[in-house]
Amino acid sequence: MTDQPRFNRARNPKHATQDAAAIDAILDAGLVGHVGFVAEGRPMVMPMAYARGPGCIWLHGASKARIVKLADGAALSMTVTLLDGIVAARSGFHHSVNYRSAVVHGTGRLVTDAAEHDAALQAITEHLLPGRHAEIRAMTAQERKATGVIALTVEAASAKMRSGPPVDDPADHGLGLWAGVVPVVTALGRAIPDSHTPAGLAEPPSIARARARFAR
């Protein structure tokens, strides 16, 4: 994960790519992005919900939130990381994690167009729960006004991933030690309705769709 050097790079199970489909697949599979911005010279990293828009990533926050106020015209980035496993090697040096990570770099733009603002908020809800938009009540004018939307215009994007077993030094293979991968599994559990949900009302289809996303 941290780019530890390997003495034999030919055996390196890591992979970097700028392939758009690979990047989009990671962005679509993640639920939370870590958004980077600079405030008073310091690196800020904030977990945020997001959605992919045309040539951009949509983010939202309270209209008065610092990130929303700072973002217009500012350099922004977002990293989405999916952790797939712990890689247990025969030396500390070769311990690692299996993961898929996408990084997007660009510039923030405060969304002021009403149609784009609505599309972004809808997309962010749909990213959490596909199809949810059609299951709930419409947004009010007051809610629109209270929510700031930032488009992170994508100027560069890349993905990095590691998969597969540990890459031990061949001399260590005969040590008689256990080495391998411990998968990290993420799934959606049984949904818990709140106290205002009518008794016996079935889970809406959006939850089943969200659940399917984690099955791979």
Next chain:
Amino acid sequence: MTDQPRFNRARNPKHATQDAAAIDAILDAGLVGHVGFVAEGRPMVMPMAYARGPGCIWLHGASKARIVKLADGAALSMTVTLLDGIVAARSGFHHSVNYRSAVVHGTGRLVTDAAEHDAALQAITEHLLPGRHAEIRAMTAQERKATGVIALTVEAASAKMRSGPPVDDPADHGLGLWAGVVPVVTALGRAIPDSHTPAGLAEPPSIARARARFAR
């Protein structure tokens, strides 16, 4: 998650704290941190393995990696986010996620002391798999030299979290809609030994210890 405003703050299920025990609990439960730094004026966010040290967070990378070269004396931050659930409300506006997130701000220091360097690398392996250090072969001089360690000296830290059901507008409670929480569950799956592991060798105790961390 994105600090959407709520019209009735008294019902806000979000919580921010600077309590050290709460922050440490999140750092101990996470496996990957998102490390922020500024490079050529741009906000960089990198997923990295880490461990808690005395008054610092230890990070490691290849000695020649950009983050290792830039970190000494630089402003750094690290955010660790644990996603606990998707919060499905009766309006798009009140959709949210349940999460626990810790943020650490400070300054990078390249670790040159041999004892601290060793302690940091051991702690990072132990953070992935508690007890693993005693199960594997010792580090070599060549490996030590190839691995750079950065201490992020903690100058400020805080945690934010959200838990519990959606907070809908009371007027929406009677809409007859399903609303509630879909838990996001993360666990370790069945460990997969590599082809050099002796047949029938049991999983080492470190894996059981790592597994226990996810049971809550």
